[in-house]
Amino acid sequence: MTIKFKQETFRDDYTFSNSPASIRRFPFPFDQDQYMYSVNIEPHTKGEPGSYVEFAIDIDEHYVAECEDKKIVLDQDPDRYIALPHMMDAQWDMVELVMESLSEDYPELFKLTKDGNNWHWINKPLAIDQTFVFGDQSTLPMEPFEYIGRQVQGDWVILDQRDNNLFADMGIVTTQADWSSAFDAGMSFQEWHGPVPHAHEMGIFDRALKFLLNMQYGSPVRRLNWTMTVNPRLDTSPENYPVWGPDNVSVTPVNVGEKVHLRVELQALFRLPRSNAIAFSIRCYLISLQDLVTYPRWAKRLHRVLKTLHPDLIEYKGLTNYHQMMIDYLAPMDDGVDIGLGTQPE
Amino acid sequence: MTTLTVKVADVEQVTDVVKHFTLVPENGELLPHFSGGSHIIVSLNINGRIHRNAYSLMGSTTEVDSYHISVRKQENSRGGSIYMHEEVKPGSILEVTYPVNLFAINKMARRHVLVAGGIGITPFMSQISDLNRLGYDYELHYAYRSNEHAAFREQLEEMCGDKVYFHVDSEGSQLDLKVLLSHQLLGTHVYICGPDSMVKALHLTAKDLGWPENHVHSEQFSAPPMGDEFKVKLVESDIELVVPSDMSLLEAIEGAGVDAPFLCRGGACGRCELEVVECDGQLQHNDHYLSDAEKLAGNKVMPCVSRARCSQLSLKL
Numbered sequence: 001m002t003i004k005f006k007q008e009t010f011r012d013d014y015t016f017s018n019s020p021a022s023i024r025r026f027p028f029p030f031d032q033d034q035y036m037y038s039v040n041i042e043p044h045t046k047g048e049p050g051s052y053v054e055f056a057i058d059i060d061e062h063y064v065a066e067c068e069d070k071k072i073v074l075d076q077d078p079d080r081y082i083a084l085p086h087m088m089d090a091q092w093d094m095v096e097l098v099m100e101s102l103s104e105d106y107p108e109l110f111k112l113t114k115d116g117n118n119w120h121w122i123n124k125p126l127a128i129d130q131t132f133v134f135g136d137q138s139t140l141p142m143e144p145f146e147y148i149g150r151q152v153q154g155d156w157v158i159l160d161q162r163d164n165n166l167f168a169d170m171g172i173v174t175t176q177a178d179w180s181s182a183f184d185a186g187m188s189f190q191e192w193h194g195p196v197p198h199a200h201e202m203g204i205f206d207r208a209l210k211f212l213l214n215m216q217y218g219s220p221v222r223r224l225n226w227t228m229t230v231n232p233r234l235d236t237s238p239e240n241y242p243v244w245g246p247d248n249v250s251v252t253p254v255n256v257g258e259k260v261h262l263r264v265e266l267q268a269l270f271r272l273p274r275s276n277a278i279a280f281s282i283r284c285y286l287i288s289l290q291d292l293v294t295y296p297r298w299a300k301r302l303h304r305v306l307k308t309l310h311p312d313l314i315e316y317k318g319l320t321n322y323h324q325m326m327i328d329y330l331a332p333m334d335d336g337v338d339i340g341l342g343t344q345p346e
Numbered sequence: 347m348t349t350l351t352v353k354v355a356d357v358e359q360v361t362d363v364v365k366h367f368t369l370v371p372e373n374g375e376l377l378p379h380f381s382g383g384s385h386i387i388v389s390l391n392i393n394g395r396i397h398r399n400a401y402s403l404m405g406s407t408t409e410v411d412s413y414h415i416s417v418r419k420q421e422n423s424r425g426g427s428i429y430m431h432e433e434v435k436p437g438s439i440l441e442v443t444y445p446v447n448l449f450a451i452n453k454m455a456r457r458h459v460l461v462a463g464g465i466g467i468t469p470f471m472s473q474i475s476d477l478n479r480l481g482y483d484y485e486l487h488y489a490y491r492s493n494e495h496a497a498f499r500e501q502l503e504e505m506c507g508d509k510v511y512f513h514v515d516s517e518g519s520q521l522d523l524k525v526l527l528s529h530q531l532l533g534t535h536v537y538i539c540g541p542d543s544m545v546k547a548l549h550l551t552a553k554d555l556g557w558p559e560n561h562v563h564s565e566q567f568s569a570p571p572m573g574d575e576f577k578v579k580l581v582e583s584d585i586e587l588v589v590p591s592d593m594s595l596l597e598a599i600e601g602a603g604v605d606a607p608f609l610c611r612g613g614a615c616g617r618c619e620l621e622v623v624e625c626d627g628q629l630q631h632n633d634h635y636l637s638d639a640e641k642l643a644g645n646k647v648m649p650c651v652s653r654a655r656c657s658q659l660s661l662k663l
Binding site: 276 | 347348378379380381384407443444445446447450452453454480560609615616617
């Protein structure tokens, strides 16, 4: 399968869009009519060919444009990349994880050849051809994790495991849903989840942490998370709130289908071998409501989820301004018929 | 659990009671990388019954063309170590899990003090390879009964140089934990692996001297103790089974074809925790995971090492 990479933007003129194939493979997160938090963790095993979980790291038509957007963010704000000194083993673990998965899963796009520690990496979509010595930082143009982090879509936070807890001690974070990597750096698992409503009382984080502490190398896991974003903007960081925050009040009943995007995060977690750290990848997928409703089943489901969403979650996810507009937009598409369980489009 | 098939490439008699096994991948490729302090679980089919024993990886963390484990022959064990000593030979094929690390160094520590008793030296061998490579400050104290039991002494002298101290019981040079722990820099972490009494003594000494709990690390894998036979009902699977006296509860559940979670199989990690629905007798907790209060409450059990003295135990599984 060859991928036709799109030229598009995630800022200013917002030329981002999904092709029909990309709409069809969208990671729609709602398998039932009501949404509440759960520890919805499942093994990150290979899924259906062509689906967003076919491979450990998904490369899609937005790959080149997203890497370009990531470069813009890092140029403007280099602090979006953070690596504490004790994380060097984890940096190389990440180089191995990304290069091995991509070259194995997309041989027509990426190539890795190894002669002992002498590695040769070719990234065709980004026109990169690099020979380096694995383990020798001086043979790469920048720190190993930043080097490889710029060549994958989505955010990566690397968690050091100590004191029976996980600490966010390394990260490359440019497509975040209103959280700050600089603010969360060095925090423990419970600390960086502090603002999430209800889930603490439900014991979600204690259970999730216990599970993650015992996660094994070779057995990655995944879950989906979601929110909404006005305009297809990847960098909705608190640091840039003045840039994108006002967009929230630009939604009208007329433009809601075009402006409002469902933002789904495919969160995959991998135990890293040399460092015993955990790589937490947060891959962001965007879809406009008008594209989403091309599948009537998804329109019905989303309508029901939004209508019954807990008020605290409406507030936490920042939907207050346009929550009712989305419901009004979707209501005529929902005939109330039972659509059963499952996230499938049809 | 993700598993690997390995071939025994070499078996070396290290002391009277310790054998060192070199394991290589069956397909000739590289084995998965691991971090210092990791272990693997080796599956052994002994007379049709699957035993799963955890062994620390001892080799260098940068060389993964082979794995190295050492096994002490335990005379009153249920047979796993004896089988390893007597039946496993060069050319034997074994199934092992991917490495798991429940005894990792804390990379934020300013200094690392490693304390080994007897065969408890094994996890430190790979930790030292990491500590050396990363240039971290450490010292190793290795206590053993007598010179016949000084497994790996030469290798350690070579790896650690002047950072290793040997304490030989028979020569009266016993390790004084109080002296050791009372002169350490703030920010030091201590790690211990050895006999139960030694691990307990170190924890108590550290506590007494005011060490923060999270600066004291121990790896203690218990072998599942034997006990009386008892009946178990798995309420969700609707299966009833019997746990014989020489089999662990987890092994009996696996033997009945039920897929139960596990990780360390030594009562350390908590992964296999099961909810107790009913027990008409007494639970016998042998794990290091549950708190005393949880053990007393009696609604959780770690089936890898714990069992019950009762006629019927009902579990939510």
